[in-house]
Amino acid sequence: MTRKYLIAGNWKLNAGGAKGIELATAVAAATKGAQAEVVVAPPFTVLAAIANDLEGTHVGVAGQNLYPKDSGAFTGEISAPMLLEAGAKWVILGHSERRQYFGETDASVKDKVVAALAANLCPIACIGETLAEREAGKTLEVCFRQLDAFSAELAKRPGYGVVAYEPVWAIGTGKVATQEQAQEVHAAIRQRLAAVSAELASKTRILYGGSVKADNAAGLLGSADIDGALVGGASLDAAGFAAIVKAAPAT
Ligand code: PEP
Numbered sequence: 001m002t003r004k005y006l007i008a009g010n011w012k013l014n015a016g017g018a019k020g021i022e023l024a025t026a027v028a029a030a031t032k033g034a035q036a037e038v039v040v041a042p043p044f045t046v047l048a049a050i051a052n053d054l055e056g057t058h059v060g061v062a063g064q065n066l067y068p069k070d071s072g073a074f075t076g077e078i079s080a081p082m083l084l085e086a087g088a089k090w091v092i093l094g095h096s097e098r099r100q101y102f103g104e105t106d107a108s109v110k111d112k113v114v115a116a117l118a119a120n121l122c123p124i125a126c127i128g129e130t131l132a133e134r135e136a137g138k139t140l141e142v143c144f145r146q147l148d149a150f151s152a153e154l155a156k157r158p159g160y161g162v163v164a165y166e167p168v169w170a171i172g173t174g175k176v177a178t179q180e181q182a183q184e185v186h187a188a189i190r191q192r193l194a195a196v197s198a199e200l201a202s203k204t205r206i207l208y209g210g211s212v213k214a215d216n217a218a219g220l221l222g223s224a225d226i227d228g229a230l231v232g233g234a235s236l237d238a239a240g241f242a243a244i245v246k247a248a249p250a251t
Contacts, residue, residue: 001202003203003205004037005035005228011043015043020045023042024054030239036248039060041090047061065095066121070119080116088121090121093126117160125150125162130169134169155200163205165182165189179219186225208229
């Protein structure tokens with residue numbers, strides 16, 4: 001099964017206005033002709049403008065979160081249909097920062113995955129262990145618990161949704177997981193998906209995230225079960241991000 005590499009840039013709480021428009025344009029130019037699929041996840045304030053600018057290009061747009069109701073009295077929230085209408089085709093869900101700072105749980109992440117799929121918005125669902133959990137030997141236990149919360153939903157459309165393995169201790173810290181550490185967990189995640197369905201396991205793209213940069217991307221992306229990257233800090237620089245995109249092996 002050949003899975004197309006996917007490189008997604010998570011801009012987090014950055015580049016929410018004119019800077020975001022500039023960055024998106026620069027990313028599209030710098031990644032033109034890339035073999036890998038390219039996605040950027042800007043803040044909501046600039047998402048529609050960027051989606052409009054990128055229309056017809058190879059770069060897709062993702063939301064960084066959604067609220068799992070279509071509409072109603074939920075002040076401050078944004079729904080899956082709204083993201084779709086704004087031009088997003090993707091949404092990052094269950095990022096560790098949302099779990100850590102905004103009280104997201106396995107159950108709420110599952111609800112969001114359901115809402116995304118119902119709206120035809122492709123979920124990039126994040127899982128990953130903290131340093132304390134890794135040191136306690138609980139890496140797989142934690143990842144499987146988080147994955148199991150939504151894997152049956154992904155199985156309803158095998159290959160549509162994406163899983164991102166992001167060890168929390170490697171996010172924004174400069175501490176990247178070694179190729180071996182990452183591949184070991186990715187292989188275990190794929191095996192866990194196989195218990196749900198063989199088709200789900202073979203078609204699901206599993207991204208690695210955690211301090212991915214131009215100089216470590218090729219090694220990580222060369223691993224058998226790593227199908228792309230979710231990039232935070234390094235996605236704010238178009239040239240650096242493009243170098244990661246270009247590090248993906250040909251498929
Ligand atoms: C992320 O936020 O998803 C991430 C992986 O961040 P960074 O690349 O900065 O570690």
